Amino acid sequence: MTQKFTYETLPLHSTASNTKFEIDVWRYNHPDATKTVYLQGGIHGIELTGIPVVHEFIKEIEEHQLAYNFICVPLSNPMGLDSQIMGVQTGYNNIHTNQQNCWNWNRITNLKDEPSQEGHWIRTLLDLAEPANIVLDLHTAGVETVPHIYYHETEKEYADGLGIPHMLAWSTPSYSFADTHHQLGKIALTFELSSSRGVRSEWVEESLMYLRRFFGILPKAEGSRTWQVESQLKKWYSPEGGVLCWHIDAGDSVSEGDVIATLYTRQGSVELKSPYTGVLLLKNPAHAPHERQELAKFLVE
Numbered sequence: 670m671t672q673k674f675t676y677e678t679l680p681l682h683s684t685a686s687n688t689k690f691e692i693d694v695w696r697y698n699h700p701d702a703t704k705t706v707y708l709q710g711g712i713h714g715i716e717l718t719g720i721p722v723v724h725e726f727i728k729e730i731e732e733h734q735l736a737y738n739f740i741c742v743p744l745s746n747p748m749g750l751d752s753q754i755m756g757v758q759t760g761y762n763n764i765h766t767n768q769q770n771c772w773n774w775n776r777i778t779n780l781k782d783e784p785s786q787e788g789h790w791i792r793t794l795l796d797l798a799e800p801a802n803i804v805l806d807l808h809t810a811g812v813e814t815v816p817h818i819y820y821h822e823t824e825k826e827y828a829d830g831l832g833i834p835h836m837l838a839w840s841t842p843s844y845s846f847a848d849t850h851h852q853l854g855k856i857a858l859t860f861e862l863s864s865s866r867g868v869r870s871e872w873v874e875e876s877l878m879y880l881r882r883f884f885g886i887l888p889k890a891e892g893s894r895t896w897q898v899e900s901q902l903k904k905w906y907s908p909e910g911g912v913l914c915w916h917i918d919a920g921d922s923v924s925e926g927d928v929i930a931t932l933y934t935r936q937g938s939v940e941l942k943s944p945y946t947g948v949l950l951l952k953n954p955a956h957a958p959h960e961r962q963e964l965a966k967f968l969v970e
């Protein structure tokens with residue numbers, strides 16, 4: 670008998686005009702399954718690539734009749750997705766209805782018992798993922814990035830071989846979705862599939878390759894580099910305000926002292942040199958930074 674997904678819609682809350690926010694859940698149960706997988710996209714509303722990736726991978730699960738149980742939530746944060754200003758996605762934090770603190774949507778599992786919008790929403794997602802042994806949370810990063818994956822240092826075997834260029838091992842958990850599930854004893858990985866705010870078909874296709882390798886549809890790949898988050902992931906801040914013109918791309922290797930950007934200030938242009946030897950992991954969205962605004966993240970050798 671061919672296993673098919675079934676579909677359910679869960680209510681979250683309604684707006685002032687009584688528009689409903691809802692979450693769609695797709696479930697698949699295989700008779701030979703020994704493990705349950707929770708696969709979600711879109712927890713940050715500016716991070717779009719994971720949403721089509723989950724929709725496409727649902728088709729592949731059925732096509733290959735994968736011997737797992739799946740709980741799939743392609744669009745886990747409709748409030749985030751619907752947050753845009755003049756056509757630009759802004760749903761990284763809850764800036765719509767939370768006037769106090771602009772919660773980062775992926776740092777609030779500690780609010781799960783609070784009767785707020787954020788608390789009810791994250792509780793709904795945590796309850797959905799509760800039966801899972803494996804939690805795969807699909808994100809994107811920066812205005813430009815090279816694909817990477819975050820995993821607890823004890824779970825390297827699950828992040829390795831997927832063909833993702835950079836593997837980032839952490840040891841201290843945050844209140845993120847995946848970190849919280851790691852602490853519950855599950856395999857929990859945070860994928861950073863592509864740049865944020867846009868979607869390109871080649872990003873979707875490359876991301877599907879990662880999932881195919883994870884589930885054995887494709888053989889494992891080599892060539893990922895491993896880094897420690899606490900000691901090797903470094904932020905870089907603008908020395909002064911101005912307009913930033915990059916000379917390198919995310920994913921490029923750099924040496925300390927290389928000229929990597931020009932900053933056009935009121936006094937003229939300043940050449941900005943790489944503060945590190947390593948890899949430019951991602952560029953932040955600000956291209957007209959204020960003094961001390963974060964410009965980028967590096968992986969440092």
Ligand SMILES: [Zn+2]
Nearest residue numbers: 713716808809
């Ligand atoms: Zn994210």
